[in-house]
Amino acid sequence: MAERSQTAPEAGSDMGNDDAIGGNVSKYVVLPTGYCGQPKKGHLIFDACFESGNLGRVDQVSEFEYDLFIRPDTCNPRFRVWFNFTVENVKESQRVIFNIVNFSKTKSLYRDGMAPMVKSTSRPKWQRLPPKNVYYYRCPDHRKNYVMSFAFCFDREEDTYQFAYCYPYTYTRFQHYLDSLQKRNMDYFFREQLGQSVQQRQLDLLTITSPDNLREGAEQKVVFITGRVHPGETPSSFVCQGIIDFLISQHPIARVLREHLVFKIAPMLNPDGVYLGNYRCSLMGFDLNRHWLDPSPWAHPTLHGVKQLIIQMYNDPKTSLEFYIDIHAHSTMMNGFMYGNIFEDEERFQRQAVFPKLLCQNAEDFSYSSTSFNRDAVKAGTGRRFLGGLLDHTSYCYTLEVSFYSYIIGGTTAAVPYTEEAYMKLGRNVARTFLDYYRLNPMVEKVAIPMPRLRKGKPPSYKHPILRGPASNHPNGKGDKKSSVNHKDPSNSF
Numbered sequence: 001m002a003e004r005s006q007t008a009p010e011a012g013s014d015m016g017n018d019d020a021i022g023g024n025v026s027k028y029v030v031l032p033t034g035y036c037g038q039p040k041k042g043h044l045i046f047d048a049c050f051e052s053g054n055l056g057r058v059d060q061v062s063e064f065e066y067d068l069f070i071r072p073d074t075c076n077p078r079f080r081v082w083f084n085f086t087v088e089n090v091k092e093s094q095r096v097i098f099n100i101v102n103f104s105k106t107k108s109l110y111r112d113g114m115a116p117m118v119k120s121t122s123r124p125k126w127q128r129l130p131p132k133n134v135y136y137y138r139c140p141d142h143r144k145n146y147v148m149s150f151a152f153c154f155d156r157e158e159d160t161y162q163f164a165y166c167y168p169y170t171y172t173r174f175q176h177y178l179d180s181l182q183k184r185n186m187d188y189f190f191r192e193q194l195g196q197s198v199q200q201r202q203l204d205l206l207t208i209t210s211p212d213n214l215r216e217g218a219e220q221k222v223v224f225i226t227g228r229v230h231p232g233e234t235p236s237s238f239v240c241q242g243i244i245d246f247l248i249s250q251h252p253i254a255r256v257l258r259e260h261l262v263f264k265i266a267p268m269l270n271p272d273g274v275y276l277g278n279y280r281c282s283l284m285g286f287d288l289n290r291h292w293l294d295p296s297p298w299a300h301p302t303l304h305g306v307k308q309l310i311i312q313m314y315n316d317p318k319t320s321l322e323f324y325i326d327i328h329a330h331s332t333m334m335n336g337f338m339y340g341n342i343f344e345d346e347e348r349f350q351r352q353a354v355f356p357k358l359l360c361q362n363a364e365d366f367s368y369s370s371t372s373f374n375r376d377a378v379k380a381g382t383g384r385r386f387l388g389g390l391l392d393h394t395s396y397c398y399t400l401e402v403s404f405y406s407y408i409i410g411g412t413t414a415a416v417p418y419t420e421e422a423y424m425k426l427g428r429n430v431a432r433t434f435l436d437y438y439r440l441n442p443m444v445e446k447v448a449i450p451m452p453r454l455r456k457g458k459p460p461s462y463k464h465p466i467l468r469g470p471a472s473n474h475p476n477g478k479g480d481k482k483s484s485v486n487h488k489d490p491s492n493s494f
Contacts, residue, residue: 021056021071024048024277025085030060041157042091048084052170052231054277055085065097067142072104073278075285080104081331082232082279083116084164090154098163099149101142107332110136110148113415114405117167118152120159126167128417166329166404167420169237171201171275174268177241178204181248187211188258189248194266195305198283201271203302205309208247209262220262222313223323223434226306226383227266229289230280231273233329235402235423240267240327242427252447253435260440261322264309269302289326292386314391323355324397325430326383334415335407336363336426337370339399341388348393349373355396358436363429365407365422402426 048055056071295303406415
């Protein structure tokens with residue numbers, strides 16, 4: 001289970017298919033045909049051997065043009081969408097055309113103006129390339145695959161440039177974020193290790209609620225949120241961070257929500273896939289969001305752990321599991337929107353529409369008109385479909401989708417590209433919507449803003465020892481009872 005990838009074949013080799021791509025390029029120098037000697041400035045060096053990196057092969061087409069091949073997901077050649085690589089040893093004013101030639105999807109937001117992300121060592125904030133420099137087309141030279149080509153001019157010789165499909169959000173960044181929250185020692189924030197991935201990465205579970213809700217015998221209304229089951233869907237992590245940041249804040253709405261609800265959040269269900277730079281699959285090539293019906297404890301351990309906990313909560317008479325929301329990103333649609341389930345009971349079906357309607361009122365980028373309800377057979381193994389069938393009529397299960405690219409504000413036609421901050425703002429608005437749903441607005445006016453309390457002593461004892469990890473500092477078990485970093489748009493342009 002090596003985490004470092006192999007080197008790409010030499011440029012100009014006759015390998016003509018994706019089957020030959022075994023790993024990421026590693027400090028791969030592209031030299032002109034027939035050239036001997038040390039690389040000179042302008043002989044580009046490509047690298048993707050870093051966390052969440054993905055670039056499987058580079059072919060030089062001409063002095064200025066390069067064909068780039070996405071490395072397929074590990075153990076699953078079907079999925080080739082996410083890319084994330086660096087280029088160095090550039091010459092000032094060097095112009096290039098990069099063609100990403102082996103996308104596994106035909107439909108793409110590149111048709112609607114989406115552009116790759118770029119940053120460099122001297123300009124470390126991600127920004128999108130100008131759409132006028134990006135082309136998406138079916139190419140006869142590559143088995144009629146769709147190709148995304150973009151033109152770029154390197155302007156600083158000492159810089160290393162990084163290009164990505166969307167804003168990266170790595171496993172390490174996520175761990176540092178949770179570590180920073182844990183060090184604040186808030187008495188309403190608990191972190192536990194619910195399990196481990198195949199490669200022994202943590203499956204973190206967060207509980208955010210007032211300590212009073214965790215007392216022995218207290219009834220709980222639980223909102224369960226998951227994210228990054230598909231590792232390349234990085235906007236999911238920004239939305240999830242927005243939810244967490246709001247819920248732990250001293251905002252009066254957040255305080256009211258903590259008093260009335262218990263939030264259980266598993267923000268990264270596929271940590272191996274995230275680390276490896278996969279788009280959709282786990283280390284072993286499984287689309288985990290098709291295995292909720294019968295997850296294996298050895299092949300899908302993170303899914304197995306979350307499902308065990310949800311079933312345990314469902315079977316606890318003191319716990320009312322009110323919401324399950326799984327956060328994703330969408331590669332062909334604009335805006336945020338939801339998928340829900342279809343029920344024979346019309347009244348239940350109508351009640352299920354309430355939350356997305358309220359969210360539409362709170363978030364300008366959320367589209368109720370794009371929200372849909374289905375029971376397609378192909379979606380049977382998803383968290384939304386499985387839990388919608390398992391839980392009773394008082395529970396609501398949704399997939400929350402957000403565009404990889406942009407949103408269109410009502411009454412306009414202009415696409416507004418998402419930033420990291422805009423994704424987090426959607427998360428904050430998701431959290432706020434629970435106030436409206438539970439009609440807790442009158443409570444907000446009664447709430448003063450105190451200083452956060454520090455946790456004292458040991459938390460109350462819990463009862464899911466099977467699921468506890470050694471690093472847990474969460475009250476181990478009562479979660480089984482019923483009842484912002486501001487990333488502004490960079491001003492510098494390349």
